[in-house]
Amino acid sequence: MIKINENYLKLQSSYLFSNIAKRVAAFQEANPDKGIIKLGIGDVTRALPQACIKAFHLAVDEMADDNTFKGYGPEQGYDFLREKVVANDYTPRGAAISPDEIFVSDGAKCDSGNIQEIFAGDIKIAIPDPVYPVYLDSNVMAGRTGHSNNDRYENIVYLDSTRENRFLPDLPREPVDLIYLCFPNNPTGATISKDLLKTWVDYARENKAVILYDAAYEAFIQDDEVPRSIYEVQGAREVAIEFKSFSKTAGFTGTRCAFTVVPKDCAAYDTKGEKHFIHALWNRRHCTKFNGVSYPVQKAAEAVYSEEGKNQVKALIRYYQNNADIILKEMSALGYECAGGKNAPYIWIYSETDSWEFFDHLLNKAGVVCTPGAGFGRCGQGFIRISAFNSLENVEKAMARIKKAL
Ligand code: PLP
Numbered sequence: 092m093i094k095i096n097e098n099y100l101k102l103q104s105s106y107l108f109s110n111i112a113k114r115v116a117a118f119q120e121a122n123p124d125k126g127i128i129k130l131g132i133g134d135v136t137r138a139l140p141q142a143c144i145k146a147f148h149l150a151v152d153e154m155a156d157d158n159t160f161k162g163y164g165p166e167q168g169y170d171f172l173r174e175k176v177v178a179n180d181y182t183p184r185g186a187a188i189s190p191d192e193i194f195v196s197d198g199a200k201c202d203s204g205n206i207q208e209i210f211a212g213d214i215k216i217a218i219p220d221p222v223y224p225v226y227l228d229s230n231v232m233a234g235r236t237g238h239s240n241n242d243r244y245e246n247i248v249y250l251d252s253t254r255e256n257r258f259l260p261d262l263p264r265e266p267v268d269l270i271y272l273c274f275p276n277n278p279t280g281a282t283i284s285k286d287l288l289k290t291w292v293d294y295a296r297e298n299k300a301v302i303l304y305d306a307a308y309e310a311f312i313q314d315d316e317v318p319r320s321i322y323e324v325q326g327a328r329e330v331a332i333e334f335k336s337f338s339k340t341a342g343f344t345g346t347r348c349a350f351t352v353v354p355k356d357c358a359a360y361d362t363k364g365e366k367h368f369i370h371a372l373w374n375r376r377h378c379t380k381f382n383g384v385s386y387p388v389q390k391a392a393e394a395v396y397s398e399e400g401k402n403q404v405k406a407l408i409r410y411y412q413n414n415a416d417i418i419l420k421e422m423s424a425l426g427y428e429c430a431g432g433k434n435a436p437y438i439w440i441y442s443e444t445d446s447w448e449f450f451d452h453l454l455n456k457a458g459v460v461c462t463p464g465a466g467f468g469r470c471g472q473g474f475i476r477i478s479a480f481n482s483l484e485n486v487e488k489a490m491a492r493i494k495k496a497l
Pocket residue numbers: 133197198199200201203223273277305307335336337338344348349
């Protein structure tokens with residue numbers, strides 16, 4: 092008899108987006124003439140930069156000619172992209188990363204979900220709350236978490252991100268082996284200073300732990316004091332793995348391209364206490380289970396780093412950031428306590444009521460869809476997340492409606 096992996100039964104059903112969809116459908120049925128504005132989901136809405144489109148087309152044409160056609164590429168990504176990533180994202184920031192430490196993939200979601208499989212089953216894991224759900228769910232599936240009681244899994248150390256700590260969690264009170272961090276944060280929009288990030292790096296070094304640093308929203312960082320990579324912090328090469336993505340940087344959510352940085356100094360230990368370098372393990376895993384991102388997509392991603400591409404990406408980010416500025420200004424003017432929205436595309440709004448109640452209120456009174464904070468974890472209760480990923484016109488319309496309704 093075939094048996095299932097029963098860890099899957101421990102997953103808490105992801106009611107969040109299906110619940111939102113149900114409520115939106117009910118509203119639409121009751122109000123067929125009322126247009127709904129969606130500021131809930133974190134998906135980009137604007138076209139790929141022209142530089143990427145041009146490179147994409149040229150690469151597709153190469154695939155149409157026997158002389159330039161490409162079959163399987165290197166699993167880790169083409170050197171042309173890995174070299175551009177290092178030369179633009181790391182070297183200028185004093186981060187000593189080499190091209191062979193970059194693993195190109197089809198998404199930060201897959202990588203941040205898959206990375207846990209190279210670590211032991213009995214390690215202690217620290218995960219922020221609220222959080223991007225992939226970190227937790229991938230560990231539930233792997234059997235590391237135990238069961239969930241009252242919204243929380245037994246074996247997880249939760250890093251509470253609250254109003255009191257300005258959504259920057261304290262170091263864990265008990266020893267942990269693997270730490271997930273995400274800055275700029277989804278859903279709170281919080282960013283971390285280099286000094287504070289250093290306390291995490293120091294903690295990891297002292298405890299022989301590893302930090303999984305999700306920097307998927309790095310392109311939104313405008314302030315020079317905010318680190319764009321964990322490798323700007325001294326000592327991070329030995330204890331940190333970083334996830335980056337072209338999804339929110341350059342509108343690649345539907346095109347799919349990202350990368351993970353695994354420095355060759357970063358190590359984990361076997362049961363005898365012997366050190367093993369994670370780079371070799373991840374390389375093995377990547378080559379066994381992944382066959383590379385398509386050549387045209389990697390050429391399109393490379394174009395992000397051309398002069399034309401850089402200017403177009405900047406304009407794209409400016410566009411969404413302007414939306415975030417408007418949302419932040421208007422919600423603050425209405426008297427709401429807001430976080431995020433600076434160096435980040437998400438505005439995290441304290442509603443003083445149940446998240447779902449506030450969600451319903453915005454939907455029913457203004458026809459605006461947000462995301463209830465409670466869907467991201469216990470500490471998200473009482474908050475909503477508004478996303479800046481939409482057109483300026485829709486954001487302005489949504490804010491005008493909210494002003495009228497509240
Ligand atoms: N990491 C975070 C924090 C995200 O919010 C998202 C997407 O919303 C991702 C990763 C997924 O990125 P990708 O599109 O590269 O899979």
